[in-house]
Amino acid sequence: MASDLKEFDVVVVGGGMVGAALAAALGQAGRSVAVVEARLPPAFRAEDDYDLRVSAVNRASQHLLERVGTWPGIIERRASAYRCMRVWDACSAGEIEFDAVEMGEPDLGHIVENRVIQEALLERLEQLDSVRLLAPFGVETLELGERGVCVGLSDGRELQARLVVGADGARSRIRELAGMQRSARDYGQTAIVATVTTEVPHESTAWQRFLPTGPLAFLPLGDGRSSIVWSATGTEAERLLGLDDADFRHALARAADLRLGRITACSKRAGFPLVGGQSYPYVRARVALIGDAAHSIHPLAGQGVNLGFMDAAELAGVLDSSFRDPGSMLVLRRYERARRGENETMMRLMEGFRLLFGSQLPLLPWVRGRGMALTGTVQPLKRHLMAHALGTAGRRPELATPFVDPVR
Ligand SMILES: Cc1cc2nc3c(=O)[nH]c(=O)nc-3n(C[C@H](O)[C@H](O)[C@H](O)COP(=O)(O)OP(=O)(O)OC[C@H]3O[C@@H](n4cnc5c(N)ncnc54)[C@H](O)[C@@H]3O)c2cc1C
Structure with missing residues (x-):
């Protein structure tokens, strides 16, 4: 120094x-x-x-x-x-997957x-x-x-x-x-973050679903859990942050289309106005x-x-x-x-x-x-x-x- x-x-x-x-x-x-x-x-x-x-x-x-x-x-x-990324739309059949292998890369x-x-x-x-x-x-x-x-x-x-x-x-x-x-530029959205355990393994994949109220992402962590970033309109985010643990986990699993099964555990949550x-x-x-x-x-x-x-x-x-x-x-x-x-x-x-x-x-x-x-x-x-x-x-x-x- x-x-x-x-x-x-x-x-x-x-x-x-x-x-x-x-x-x-x-x-x-x-x-x-x-x-x-x-x-x-x-x-x-x-x-x-x-x-x-x-x-x-x-x-x-x-x-x-x-x-x-x-x-x-x-x-x-x-x-x-993370090696894959799966993105899908809640309001259409639109879905796309990106795999590191397609780019000759070890990961994304x-x-x-x-x-x-x-x-x-x-x-x-x-x-x-x-x-x-x-x-x-x-x-x-x-x-x-x-x-x-x-x-x-x-x-x-x-x-x-x-x-x-x-x-x-x-x-x-x-x-x-x-x-x-x-x-x-106020996006009128809040990003809710938490660490969650999912019933179905994340398979080193970043999962992202576009909902009408904002995108929801599951980012894979090394211990099998996922870090979520759930962006929702102000009032919806307030409601989600106010839910008790079981209701929040239930709402999250449904918002993720049950692709990762039930959410069996969730850490404390925090919200960031965007x-x-x-x-x-x-x-x-x-x-x-x-x-x-x-x-x-x-x-x-x-x-x-x-x-x-x-x-x-x-x-x-x-x-x-x-x-x-x-x-x-x-x-x-x-x-x-x-x-x-x-x-x-x-x-x-x-x-x-x-x-x-x-x-x-x-x-x-x-x-x-x-x-x-x-x-x-x-x-x-x-x-x-x-x-x-x-x-x-x-x-x-x-x-x-x-x-x-x-x-x-
Ligand atoms: C929910 C959420 C998820 C995100 N996810 C991603 C992601 O997956 N990938 C990605 O690329 N980006 C992501 N971002 C964006 C990312 O977090 C920011 O772009 C990043 O933190 C910006 O880094 P920075 O160092 O510029 O600023 P900051 O992280 O804001 O750091 C600023 C630093 O300056 C210090 N500081 C502030 N004022 C003073 C002062 N007056 N004197 C001395 N020090 C001061 C602070 O203590 C702090 O350490 C996300 C953002 C949010 C809100």
């Missing part, structure tokens, strides 16, 4: 999954970095039950986590590979607890001499100057840097202090936003943190390939140009899916059914969709590509 420095190349505010990944990439490249994190996760212990917050980590994100030396730390703790991704990813990344930061983790401290003030920034912490300390990165989530304080705007949005702009002189601070989307395709990881990979790559001042607009605009289009495309796609599956217009179930049947039979189209889910379609930041050891 760096000694008690007060001057850095970059201050990253938010040591969550995305901010910590950026700091690891920058630290590995020799940049001096301070990471300010308001709340550290409780230490992971193998005997702990699964946390309710999990993410489906795709292949591109896995490559980034491998390149920053964190993937082994994640696997050592706890991660569950991993279900990992958010706290596991964060802890493994923070452990990596501890090993990097040029990175200093400051926690638990919040950021209170931000002064933007021509040549640098001054970040004021909750304990009164001040950090100088040439660039500050807001990786502090959807309610970003850095975005607010820097006077950057955000368009907010609000999407995007920042305008992502950058200004000496400030960049990444992850949920820059954009947040509906979790229906499990893409939020994966997009954030690509922001981190892109920004680290842009800073690494330039000899210029890292806070200059010439450098930062390259990051925004590369990421905004990608993120907007994914946001529009998710919005399209949400409206397509949420609408009750008379012909739409038929259209969905036909569309899913067709997609299942047209291999190039199916492979294209799978490549998108894996994060391997189109251009990717170099840090999100497989690492090839030059010595081998």
Whole structure:
């Protein structure tokens, strides 16, 4: 770890999954970095039950986590590979299955607890001499100057840097202090999360059913249970959260079309109101936003943190390939140009899916059914969709590509 420095190349505010990944990439490249994190996760212990917050980590994100030396730390703790994905529509015969084998891949991704990813990344930061983790401290003030920034912490300390990165989530304080705007989109839905035991084994498959009130996903965990994300309209979610255990399990089994049989056990439940949005702009002189601070989307395709990881990979790559001042607009605009289009495309796609599956217009179930049947039979189209889910379609930041050891 760096000694008690007060001057850095970059201050990253938010040591969550995305901010910590950026700091690891920058630290590995020799940049001096301070990471300010308001709340550290409780230490992971193998005997702990699964946390309710999990993410489906795709292949591109896995490559980034491998390149920053964190993937082994994640696997050592706890991660569950899933090999298939089965998606079906509650209002039509539409159904489609994606299998890793069709892509010549060992799996389609991993279900990992958010706290596991964060802890493994923070452990990596501890090993990097040029990175200093400051926690638990919040950021209170931000002064933007021509040549640098001054970040004021909750304990009164001040950090100088040439660039500050807001990786502090959807309610970003850095975005607010820097006077950057955000368009907010209330989806009118709440995502209910819980860990459940199903009568029928999940077969390392992610199951997703589109209901008129929102999508329901079962994400397979390593111990045979599943982590659910059940998005429902506000009033329906409130009703579901208020049910007693037996009634909730019964409602869940029926909502899943009994594909996984009865729900024989369910953990405590939590609800997350779903609000999407995007920042305008992502950058200004000496400030960049990444992850949920820059954009947040509906979790229906499990893409939020994966997009954030690509922001981190892109920004680290842009800073690494330039000899210029890292806070200059010439450098930062390259990051925004590369990421905004990608993120907007994914946001529009998710919005399209949400409206397509949420609408009750008379012909739409038929259209969905036909569309899913067709997609299942047209291999190039199916492979294209799978490549998108894996994060391997189109251009990717170099840090999100497989690492090839030059010595081998
Ligand atoms: C129910 C649900 C399911 C989801 N499932 C998936 C999925 O399967 N796959 C997927 O890719 N995405 C998923 N997402 C989205 C994903 O959780 C987010 O995109 C991701 O957490 C964003 O990471 P982040 O690091 O940008 O922000 P956060 O996770 O919000 O981290 C921000 C960090 O900044 C810190 N912080 C905040 N303010 C300050 C401050 N002022 N000073 C210092 N530190 C501060 C916080 O303590 C936190 O550690 C899901 C979201 C929901 C709601």
